[in-house]
Amino acid sequence: MRTPLTLQNTILSVTGLGYVGLPIALAFSRKFPVVGFDIHEGRIEKMQNGEDPSGEVTASEFEGANIEFTANPAFLRKANFHIVAVPTPIDVHTMPDLGPLLSATITVGKALKPGDYVVFESTTYPACTEEECVPLLEQVSGLTMGKDFKVGFSPERINPGDKEHTLKNVIKVVSGNDAEALEFISAVYGCIVEAGIYKASSIKVAEAAKIIENTQRDLNIALMNEISMICDRLKINTFEVLEAAGTKWNFLKFTPGLVGGHCIGVDPYYLTYKSKALGHDPKIILAGRYTNDQMPAYISKKTVQKMVKQGKSPADSRVLVLGVTFKEGVSDVRNSKVAELVQELKAYSLQVDVVDPYADAEALHEDYQIELSKEPTGTYDAILLAVSHKPFMELDNEKLKSWANFPALLVDIKGQFRKKAEGFEYWSL
Numbered sequence: 001m002r003t004p005l006t007l008q009n010t011i012l013s014v015t016g017l018g019y020v021g022l023p024i025a026l027a028f029s030r031k032f033p034v035v036g037f038d039i040h041e042g043r044i045e046k047m048q049n050g051e052d053p054s055g056e057v058t059a060s061e062f063e064g065a066n067i068e069f070t071a072n073p074a075f076l077r078k079a080n081f082h083i084v085a086v087p088t089p090i091d092v093h094t095m096p097d098l099g100p101l102l103s104a105t106i107t108v109g110k111a112l113k114p115g116d117y118v119v120f121e122s123t124t125y126p127a128c129t130e131e132e133c134v135p136l137l138e139q140v141s142g143l144t145m146g147k148d149f150k151v152g153f154s155p156e157r158i159n160p161g162d163k164e165h166t167l168k169n170v171i172k173v174v175s176g177n178d179a180e181a182l183e184f185i186s187a188v189y190g191c192i193v194e195a196g197i198y199k200a201s202s203i204k205v206a207e208a209a210k211i212i213e214n215t216q217r218d219l220n221i222a223l224m225n226e227i228s229m230i231c232d233r234l235k236i237n238t239f240e241v242l243e244a245a246g247t248k249w250n251f252l253k254f255t256p257g258l259v260g261g262h263c264i265g266v267d268p269y270y271l272t273y274k275s276k277a278l279g280h281d282p283k284i285i286l287a288g289r290y291t292n293d294q295m296p297a298y299i300s301k302k303t304v305q306k307m308v309k310q311g312k313s314p315a316d317s318r319v320l321v322l323g324v325t326f327k328e329g330v331s332d333v334r335n336s337k338v339a340e341l342v343q344e345l346k347a348y349s350l351q352v353d354v355v356d357p358y359a360d361a362e363a364l365h366e367d368y369q370i371e372l373s374k375e376p377t378g379t380y381d382a383i384l385l386a387v388s389h390k391p392f393m394e395l396d397n398e399k400l401k402s403w404a405n406f407p408a409l410l411v412d413i414k415g416q417f418r419k420k421a422e423g424f425e426y427w428s429l
């Protein structure tokens with residue numbers, strides 16, 4: 001028989017302690033006892049010592065946290081409100097890889113008791129929770145969803161590197177399998193989210209809301225990338241065009257750029273997968289994905305064309321790439337489009353040095369066989385400003401010039417040096 005949970009007897013577990021799971025576990029640990037579970041023993045060891053292996057959470061945020069970090073799944077039985085925040089990547093065919101999600105579901109299912117809740121935070125396609133995860137939870141636990149345990153989905157909006165939009169101060173969307181679940185899940189999240197809770201009408205609606213947030217962003221950036229290619233042919237600067245258009249009240253302020261990481265460039269494929277399964281061919285979403293995915297090849301081609309026009313021979317030229325993480329202010333290089341750009345440049349026989357004060361050098365070597373240089377050495381025929389890390393934004397033209405072998409090219413992917421680059425052949429998206 002199921003005894004309804006109350007906020008007083010809630011013990012939380014978080015499965016998957018990465019960029020999303022760890023901040024959630026730490027936030028909840030101020031209100032409830034928390035079991036923090038992850039399959040990666042090395043990561044657990046670091047967290048036990050007050051260190052975030054992803055480098056996002058500071059040591060002080062671990063202080064006084066009522067949380068037991070463990071790689072032992074048996075500890076999950078202590079909890080009655082389970083949150084799942086494991087990765088949801090795509091495979092080499094850009095199909096959803098539900099491996100980690102289903103494996104975590106099995107782990108949680110084995111720990112499930114009557115009265116428990118399971119809330120999924122991992123981004124996935126609409127209907128995945130009810131069609132894939134719930135049957136697995138029921139099968140493994142021998143319990144029945146609705147009668148014995150409750151389920152919810154609450155998409156995560158954490159933005160790594162962003163200290164302004166945090167778990168606490170961004171509205172949290174929650175959903176549940178019935179009205180009772182929705183109320184209780186809202187109450188639990190309401191304990192840590194100050195900005196307020198949005199109660200979605202169903203689990204599918206909450207899943208769809210998350211996936212379209214990122215799909216919309218991906219498509220808007222793709223549109224800017226396409227506009228940038230058109231502006232290039234028109235021989236006008238895209239950022240000047242955007243500045244002028246941005247004076248209209250309803251013009252959306254997106255800019256061209258590289259879409260990497262494991263959210264914006266990945267999540268649309270979860271939606272297109274489900275869309276195709278339902279018989280709709282999502283042409284616009286996939287066109288945007290195609291445009292964004294070809295940007296490293298486009299930028300490298302433009303770089304080489306411009307260098308050759310300056311009389312440089314690629315095989316004898318050196319290029320400096322500033323920034324290699326998937327976005328500014330983070331160490332994460334997973335699915336970094338700059339790393340792809342570096343590989344493209346190397347394929348043209350250019351010698352490429354990569355400098356990044358934050359990048360995870362080990363992952364960069366493992367994933368892309370790219371070595372990080374501590375700092376620029378000598379002079380370069382082209383300098384690529386690829387990621388807007390703060391130290392790069394603070395560079396002045398004199399510093400950039402000291403690294404240049406003139407005539408030299410400045411490729412300013414984000415258009416940040418448009419008004420301050422002098423002496424270089426300048427190109428931006």
Ligand SMILES: NC(=O)c1ccc[n+]([C@@H]2O[C@H](COP(=O)([O-])OP(=O)(O)OC[C@H]3O[C@@H](n4cnc5c(N)ncnc54)[C@H](O)[C@@H]3O)[C@@H](O)[C@H]2O)c1
Pocket residue numbers: 015016017018019020021037038039040043054085086087088100101103104107121122123124156157158159160262263
């Ligand atoms: N990082 C973001 O910006 C962000 C933002 C919103 C939503 N999301 C979504 O949140 C989910 C998690 O993303 P993330 O960035 O935190 O991932 P991550 O790679 O940083 O962390 C995932 C953690 O889960 C662990 N893990 C993997 N399989 C496991 C298993 N079977 N059991 C237990 N632990 C397991 C890994 O060891 C790792 O510590 C994904 O669905 C992602 O799309 C991410």
